[in-house]
Amino acid sequence: xxxxxxxxxxxxxxxxxxxxxxxxxxxxxxxxxxxxxxxxxxxxxxxxxxxxxxxxxxxxxxxxxxxxxxxxxxxxxxxxxxxxxxxxxxxxxxxxxxxxxxxxxxxxxxxxxxxxxxxxxxxxxxxxxxxxxxxxxxxxxxxxxxxxxxxxxxxxxxxxxxxxxxxxxxxxxxxxxxxxxxxxxxxxxxxxxxxxxxxxxxxxxxxxxxxxxxxxxxxxxxxxxxxxxxxxxxxxxxxxxxxxxxxxxxxxxxxxxxxxxxxxxxxxxxxxxxxxxxxxxxxxxxxxxxxxxxxxxxxxxxxxxxxxxxxxxxxxxxxxxxxxxxxxxxxxxxxxxxxxxxxxxxxxxxxxxxxxxxxxxxxxxxxxxxxxxxxxxxxxxxxxxxxxxxxxxxxxxxxxxxxxxxxxxxxxxxxxxxxxxxxxxxxxxxxxxxxxxxxxxxxxxxxxxxxxxxxxxxxxxxxxxxxxxxxxxxxxxxxxxxxxxxxxxxxxxxxxxxxxxxxxxxxxxxxxxxxxxxxxxxxxxxxx
Numbered sequence: 001x002x003x004x005x006x007x008x009x010x011x012x013x014x015x016x017x018x019x020x021x022x023x024x025x026x027x028x029x030x031x032x033x034x035x036x037x038x039x040x041x042x043x044x045x046x047x048x049x050x051x052x053x054x055x056x057x058x059x060x061x062x063x064x065x066x067x068x069x070x071x072x073x074x075x076x077x078x079x080x081x082x083x084x085x086x087x088x089x090x091x092x093x094x095x096x097x098x099x100x101x102x103x104x105x106x107x108x109x110x111x112x113x114x115x116x117x118x119x120x121x122x123x124x125x126x127x128x129x130x131x132x133x134x135x136x137x138x139x140x141x142x143x144x145x146x147x148x149x150x151x152x153x154x155x156x157x158x159x160x161x162x163x164x165x166x167x168x169x170x171x172x173x174x175x176x177x178x179x180x181x182x183x184x185x186x187x188x189x190x191x192x193x194x195x196x197x198x199x200x201x202x203x204x205x206x207x208x209x210x211x212x213x214x215x216x217x218x219x220x221x222x223x224x225x226x227x228x229x230x231x232x233x234x235x236x237x238x239x240x241x242x243x244x245x246x247x248x249x250x251x252x253x254x255x256x257x258x259x260x261x262x263x264x265x266x267x268x269x270x271x272x273x274x275x276x277x278x279x280x281x282x283x284x285x286x287x288x289x290x291x292x293x294x295x296x297x298x299x300x301x302x303x304x305x306x307x308x309x310x311x312x313x314x315x316x317x318x319x320x321x322x323x324x325x326x327x328x329x330x331x332x333x334x335x336x337x338x339x340x341x342x343x344x345x346x347x348x349x350x351x352x353x354x355x356x357x358x359x360x361x362x363x364x365x366x367x368x369x370x371x372x373x374x375x376x377x378x379x380x381x382x383x384x385x386x387x388x389x390x391x392x393x394x395x396x397x398x399x400x401x402x403x404x405x406x407x408x409x410x411x412x413x414x415x416x417x418x419x420x421x422x423x424x425x426x427x428x429x430x431x432x433x434x435x436x437x438x439x440x441x442x443x444x445x446x447x448x449x450x451x452x453x454x455x456x457x458x459x460x461x462x463x464x465x466x467x468x469x470x471x472x473x474x475x476x477x478x479x480x481x482x483x484x485x486x487x488x489x490x491x492x493x494x495x496x497x498x499x500x501x502x503x504x505x506x507x508x509x510x511x512x513x514x515x516x517x518x519x520x521x522x523x524x525x526x527x528x
Contacts, residue, residue: 014180017146018043019051021110021172023184024150026053028157030081030108032072032413033057034065038085040112043177045083054081057413057442059406060434062089067096067406067432068413069107074250074394075369075414079106079160079168086112087127090169096406096432097136097167099398103249104220104314106160107167109133113142115175129171138166146179154185163193164220164284164314196312196321204281204311205328212278212307214240218260220284220318223251224392227319229334230326231283232258237331243273245285247395254364254390255338262382263288266465270301277303282310284318291399294465340364341387349504353377353451354384356526357423359509360449361388363516365419369394369411373404374423375458377451377528402431405448409435412444419516422448426486426525427456433491439521440496447515448497448523450488454481488525499523 015023021044025033033056037045048056059065065082072080084090090111100107113119113129133140139159143152152170160168208214216234221227223244228251235242235258242260244251251260264270267290274280280287280302287308288301302308311325312318343362346355357378364370366389372378373396385393394411396403408422429450439446456479463471463479477483492499499522502508508526515522 014182016043016047016177017143017149017179017181018047018177020150020181020184021153021177022047022051022054024153025081025108025157026051027184028154028187029078030054030157032080033083034059034068034080034410035083036060036062036065036085036089037083038089038112040086040114040174041083043174044110044112044172057438059438061432062093063096063402063432064406064409064435064438066093066100066107067403068410068435068438070096070100070103070105070403071371071394071407071410072414073100073105073107073165074103075392075411079108079157080410081108081110084109084111086114086125087129087132088125090129090132094132094136095400096403098400099396099403101136101138101167102398104164105249106165108156108160109137109167109169111169111171112177113171113173116173117175133169133171136167137169139168140171142171143173143176146176146181149176149181150183150185154188158188158190162191193315193317196316196324200311201321201324201328203309204325207279207281207307207309208234208238208240208329213276214238214279214281215243215274215277216240216281216283217243217245217285217288218283219245219248220314222283222318222322223248223260225252225319227322228252228258228260230323232334233326233331234322234329236334237329247397247399249395249397251393252390253385253393254388255340256336257390258334258336259386265291265379267291267294267297267301271298274301274306275303277306280306280308282308283312283322284314338387340389343509345505345509349506351502351504351508351526351528353528354381355505356449356451356508356528357381357384359512360421360423361385363512364388364391364421365516366390368419368421369408369415370421370423371404371408371411372423373401373425373428374451375425375428376461377425377453378423401428405429405432405435408446408448409438409444412439412446413442416445420444420446422446424448424450426450426452426454426488427481430486433495436492436497436521436523437495443520445519446521448521450523450525452488452525452527454485455479456481488523492523497521497523499525501525501527503527
């Protein structure tokens with residue numbers, strides 16, 4: 001066997017900018033890259049072979065890559081990176097970066113660009129990449145030299161990990177990737193959460209002891225772990241009501257967990273929820289506002305007579321602040337006892353959205369992750385999952401539909417030992433169904449349940465709410481998915497995911513029971 005001996009210049013060659021980039025990202029804790037690369041990113045791709053530490057995961061659409069990075073961050077508590085191709089590739093991923101930004105999660109985007117000297121020729125793919133990035137990024141930078149790339153990478157991760165979590169976008173001209181670099185950069189100090197002031201604690205203690213009806217609006221880490229348990233102590237001690245945002249990024253739910261009331265989606269319903277309250281305490285949250293402006297309806301949803309207090313801002317240690325507040329009130333520990341709900345098959349066997357959620361609640365394995373974008377199907381049935389086994393519930397935070405299949409994909413990468421259940425509408429699911437292919441390729445343990453009502457049902461409701469008195473066939477056709485009907489089983493199987501379609505309760509119960517005993521991706525089309 002002949003031994004291949006590297007030539008002297010190969011032994012001593014400098015690493016490329018792309019190699020120092022990958023090394024620096026890995027050194028700063030990035031271990032997953034959701035990628036859809038093109039020509040300008042080929043040196044980054046090659047570097048992944050030479051540098052250990054980062055797992056590349058191919059996504060067939062950039063919106064899947066950015067949504068998966070969001071889901072990964074919500075569960076792992078740290079950023080993944082994306083690898084996107086030029087301005088158009090980044091633009092394809094903007095919707096789910098919007099959702100990630102609204103979730104305040106850390107994401108590092110690496111976006112390739114033309115070689116710096118090539119930009120002057122205005123080639124077909126030339127665009128203002130930074131302009132695309134700014135609306136969905138907290139930090140944007142373009143590397144100017146291969147020698148600065150590793151430091152730029154370390155700064156990107158530092159920016160992403162700044163409290164409460166940010167979107168960092170590093171633009172990498174192709175020549176900075178292929179030119180010789182120097183050495184990798186190590187991790188930089190991270191600006192973590194700051195302590196809440198004693199004055200904020202004292203102010204909230206006084207408000208809770210005043211006898212005024214008080215609502216506590218929780219968001220971020222205060223909806224998990226010790227922060228949520230402390231909030232339960234406060235509620236039990238003071239009779240304050242606990243609320244979370246309509247679309248909280250992550251909340252621990254299920255039996256034995258502190259119950260938190262969800263703000264409704266419709267503005268007038270939120271007004272009704274909050275009308276009796278005299279004090280609103282914000283924990284990492286903003287005062288509630290309407291999703292849209294409607295004729296004759298309010299945008300600001302807190303009663304004018306309600307006093308608003310801020311216990312913690314998003315960049316502050318909200319979970320610790322809730323614990324300090326509970327201790328200051330002398331609130332004892334609260335123990336909740338419950339059992340997972342049972343499900344009785346109805347006599348008519350009609351499959352409804354309510355029945356689907358009831359069955360999920362009955363069968364959900366312990367420590368699962370539920371990623372929910374069912375909108376009209378799941379929102380009215382949200383409370384049913386309170387009787388499910390303990391689980392994490394992830395929402396579509398930014399309102400840009402089509403995020404849940406990628407979100408569940410990223411969550412499954414972050415927690416391969418946990419079952420992930422995606423609750424998805426048939427309309428919004430079509431935005432990013434390519435996520436199913438990534439689930440199949442990576443053998444991710446994700447069950448997708450499609451609520452197939454053959455319609456953009458939420459838009460039918462919105463048409464009426466904005467004051468449109470009548471809608472004819474042409475208007476209604478824009479919300480109708482029946483001509484032709486989408487065949488989810490064929491779509492899923494074509495992307496490598498086993499799938500079935502069910503249209504009655506017993507069949508859905510039996511299929512879900514068997515699927516929960518298996519591992520790997522599976523799709524159930526629930527025709528409702």
